[in-house]
Amino acid sequence: MLREITLGQYYPADSVLHSLDPRVKLFATLVFIITLFSANNVILFGFVLITLAGIIKMSHVPFSFMVKGLRSIVMLLIIAGLFNLFLTPGKELVSFWIFSISDVGLKNAVLMTSRMILLIIGTSIMTLTTTPNQLTDGLEKSLGFMKRFGVPVHEISMMMSIALRFIPILIEETDKIMKAQMARGADFESGGLIKKAKNMVPLLVPLFVSAFRRANDLSFAMEARCYNGGEGRTKMRPLKYSSLDQRAYICIFGFIIVFYAAKVIL
C-alpha cells in the first residue's frame, strides 16, 4: 500500500526534459508555481493547463504514472475542497440541513483542488525527469552563493540525495515491519487517536533502530570510498548549460511575458 507513492521518484526515459540542466527545470518549476497561483481566471488557467499538457507530452513519462502519485493525497484534496465548498461565505446557491454552498465557495473549491492537482503533477514532472543526484547538484549550484553566508550547501544537498535514495527502502521496510507486527496480532487501524498513536510504537521503534543501523553502515561505506566533504570533489556530470538549455530559458521567459501580458490585458 505504501509502495504506490510516486512522488519524488525518477522515471528513466529518453526525452528533451530528461536531458535539460536541472537548474533550468528548477527555475521552470518555480515559474510554473507562481503563474499557477496568479492565474485567477479561466483563460489564464487554461493557458497554464495547456502548457503543462505540452510538457507532460514532452516528458515521455506515462500520464497514468504521474496520476498514481496523486492517490496518496486524495484525502487531503477532498478535505480541502469540502472546506472551501461549505465554509466560504457568498451568494447562496444550494442549501440543505446545516450546509450551504455559495458561488464563491464553489469557485474556490474548484480552483483550489485543481491548483493542488496541477501543483503536484507539475512538480512531479521535475522529479520524474531529474535524477535525485542531478536535482541536488542543481540546488547545490543554484544556491552556491549562500556558502558565503556560512550555509553548508554541499552537506545539505548530500543529505537530501541520501534521503531520497533511502525513502523507498524505508517505505518497504515499514511495510514489512507492519506485516510482521500484524502477524503478532498488532492492530494499526482501530481505536481512537491516542490508542492509534500508542499502537504505532511497535512499528516506529524497529523503524528507528533500522534507520540508525543503515546510517551507521552507510557512513562506513562512504568513508571507505574516500568521502571527505565537498572540498576537492570532481563530478562525473558537471552542470554545464548547452544550447538546449538556452532555448529552454528563452521559452520560459517567453511564457512569463505572454502570461503576464495576458493578465494585464484581461
Added chain:
Amino acid sequence: MSIIKSKNLVHEYIRRDEEGNVESIQVALDNVNLNVEPGQFISILGHNGSGKSTFAKHINALLTPSEGTLIVDGMNTSDDEYTFAVRQTAGMVFQNPDNQIIASVVDEDVAFGPENIGVPTEEIIQRVEKSLKMVGMYKYKSHSPNKLSGGQKQRVAIAGVMAMEPKCIILDEPTAMLDPDGRKDVLQAVHTLNKEKGITVILITHYMEEVVDSDYVFVMEKGKVFMEGKPREIFKDVKLLKEHSLDVPQVTQLAYELREAGVPLPECVLTRQELIDGLKAAKASGFVPNLSAFVEMQAAKEVSNAIDISGAKDKVLILDHVSYKYSPGTAYEVKALDDVSLSIKEGEFIGIIGHTGSGKSTLVQHLNGLIKSTDGVIYYRGQDIYDKDYDIKDLRTQVGMVFQYPEHQLFETTVFKDVQFGPKNQGLDEKEQIKRAYEALGLVGLPEEFYLASPFELSGGQKRRAAIAGVIAMKPAVIILDEPTAGLDPKGRDDILGMITEMHRKRGDTVILVSHSMEDVANYVDRIIVMDAGKPAFDGTPKQVFAHYKELEAMGLAAPQVTYVMNDLIKEGMAVDAGATTVEEAKASILKAFK
C-alpha cells in the same frame, strides 16, 4: 614485497560511561600476524564475532590498531597522512547491499569514489564504463539500485570500488544476504577480477564452498588466527573445524565420513570429481567395508521418521485455485501466484523452496491472511477465510508467521515483554501471558539471564531466537518461517534449524519452512514444495523432488551436492541410491554399493 602485512595487531573496543570512565574492554583482535602477497586470492573464515570484520575494517583504515602495526602497500594505516591513499589502494565491499549504495542511479554510484578523490570528469566516465563492464552490469547503468536484485547490487558495489583503481579489494561477507544465483554471480565477478586484472582479493565469508578456490585461507576465532594454509590443508581436519562451529562443503564432509568408515580415499577431497575418482579407485582396489556399525544407525533413523508421520492426518490448510496479482489492471501487473491448489496436513513439516521472485513469500503470506488473493479461496480447518464473518485476527494467531530477519521487529524494553506482545494482543490475562512467554522462551532455548535484557543487546542468533519466541508464544497450530537462517553463520544456522525440528517434534504442530537452501531443507523436512514462476513445480518427499535435479537447475535452484555425487556415481556404473539427499543417506548407500 607483501601488499598487506599485519604485525602483532591488537584492537580493543572500549566502552565508556557518561563520565568517560572505562566501562568494559572487548578485545576484538588479539595479536594478529598475517601476510598477503600481491595478486593472491585470500579467504578469511570465522563465525560471527570472530573478529574477521574488525580486521577487514583495519585494512581499509576505517579502524586503526590499538597496538601493533598494519602496513598496506608500504603505508602504515595508523599514519593519518596515508588514510585516503590506503583507502584507494584497498577498496572495501560490505555485507548489506542496500546500505552501501549512495546514489539513486547505478552509474552515479560507481562514480562516487572517483569523484571523492578528484578524478577529472573525462576519466571518471571512462572508469565507470570500464568498471561496470568488468562486473557485467553495464547495461544497468541508468537503472535505480532499488530495482536491482541483491546480487546485482553487490556487483554495482564492487564496480564502485574498482572505479577507484585499487590494487586490493576486501569483501566483507558479500554474499551473506544473497540467494544462490546472486552468490554465484558475485563470486564469479570477484574471481574474474583476480585472474584477469591481477587484483588482490581478500574474501571474508562463512560459506565454505566459496573458499575452496582460494590460494590461501586464514581461519579466525576469538580475534586470533588459529589456522592458516591452503584450502586443502584447512579442510583436512573436518573434526577440528566442526569443533570451532565451522562447516565444510558437503562433498568434503561425505568424503571425510567415508574415510572414517574405512574407505581408502585421499586425505582431503574438495571437488565432486575428486570424490568420484577416489571412489572409483577404491572400488578397483576391491575394498569391502565393515557394515555392522552403520546398520544400527539406519534403524534408528527409521524409528524417528515413524513419529513424524503419525500425526499427519487431517488437512489444516487448503488452497483452492489461488492467484495473486500485484498492481492488477496496470502496466505493472505482475502475476505472483498463478492458480495454486495445495493442501497441507496437520503435523506436516514442509519446506517451500524457490528462487527470489518465484512467489514463495507471497504464497505463505496468504496462509494467514496478510495478503488477500485476487482469485481463489483458502480454507483453514474447513472454513473459508475470506468469508465476511470469518475472524481474520484469530486466523493470524492460529497461523503464526516468522518473517525474514525477524529480529528487526523487536521493539520492547525487555526480551520478556517483547515475547508477551503477541499473547497480549490475543487478549489473554496477565498470568497466561507470562506463562506463554516463559514457555516460548524455553522452547527456543534462550538462556534465562537474557529474559530481562534489552532485545537490542543480544547477539544476532539470540535476537532471532527471541523473535521466533514472540510468534510461538501465541501458540499457533501452524508456524511459517520465512528464511529463518538468512545471514547466520553455520553454527547459528544448525542451531536454529535444530531448534525448529525439536519444537516440531515436541509440539506436533505444522511447520512450513521457506528457504532457498536445498541442503537445509533436505536434512529436516518431510515434504518439499518447489515454487517456480508463481506455481508449484514439484511437490513430494525430498527424494522425489531432488530426483528432478536437472529441472531444478534450469529453475535457478540446485539439488544438494550429494545428489549430484550419487548421480555421477550411477553414471560410473556403481549401484547407489539416486534418491539420497543427505550426507548420512549418501554414506549408507555408497557403503552398501561396495558390498
